[in-house]
Structure formats: structure tokens, C-alpha cells
Amino acid sequence: MEQNSEDAAQHSDDDEVEAALSDIDRQEMSSISRALERIQGDDYGLCVDCGRQIPFDRLEREPQTLRCQSCEAPYEISSTL
Secondary structure (H helix, E strand, O other): OHHHHHHHHHHHHHHHHHHHHHHHHHHHHHHHHHHHHHHHOOOOOEOOOOOOEOOHHHHHHOOOOOOOHHHHHHHHHHHHO
């Protein structure tokens, strides 16, 4: 009986991890789709906040990025809190 409850607990934990990864995958795919739309709309590579060109090396590392490094910094700080 104890083994079954441990198995059930492990299975539940596995399900939670898989659901979280699925959410991350969906968010990533959504951001990639939006980047592809921006490429077709001629505003790819422009910061959505300040309108300046995002440096190529940043786009190369993260093609779906929306902001230049200086505009992204406040978002990165708030996500680590």
C-alpha cells in the first residue's frame, strides 16, 4: 500500500512538471510566431519600447526578443524578484 501511494505521489509530481514544461513550450512557440509576424511586417528587430534597432548579436542569441538590452533590463529585474 505504501509503495502505491509513493508511486501516485511521484506520478503527480511528474504530471506537474510536464504541465509546466508544456506551458513554457506554448509560450515559446507563441513568441516565435509573433517574431515571424514581425519579420513579415517590417518591424522585426526594432525595440517595441524605444523603436531603436536591436543589435544583431542579441537577435542572433534570442531571435524572438522584443526589446533592446536597455529596455529589457527592467523586465529582467522584476522577473527575478
